[in-house]
Amino acid sequence: MVHGTCEGEATWYGFAREIFRCAGFTRALEPCTTAAFPRPAPRPANSRLEKRMLRLAGLPPMPHWQAEVGKFISALVH
Known part of the structure; x- marks a missing residue:
């Protein structure tokens, strides 16, 4: 078994910040x-x-994580 992840690195803070940005949250x-x-x-x-x-x-390589988070959040909010 091999675990795959998207390209790029992020902290938990960076990950949360990108989710907020993609969702249009301003908090x-x-x-x-x-x-x-x-x-x-x-x-x-x-x-x-x-x-x-x-x-x-x-x-x-898999796509960059920010692109995939953006796609996922876009699918959730639309």
């Missing part, structure tokens, strides 16, 4: 540190997923 978001927002399970400081196995299998 301000404030970034916070992981320490300021404790979760039940510890989170790694860097949780980017490696796509090396997909490249080695000759598969093309």
Whole structure:
């Protein structure tokens, strides 16, 4: 089993900010540190997923995550 992800990287704050932007929300978001927002399970400081196995299998890269979030949010709000 291989896990695939879209291209690009984002923080949780960047991901939420893009969702708000795509949905047309104007409410301000404030970034916070992981320490300021404790979760039940510890989170790694860097949780980017490696796509090396997909490249080695000759598969093309997936679209950039921002484009796909935009498509998804557009489908939800229309």
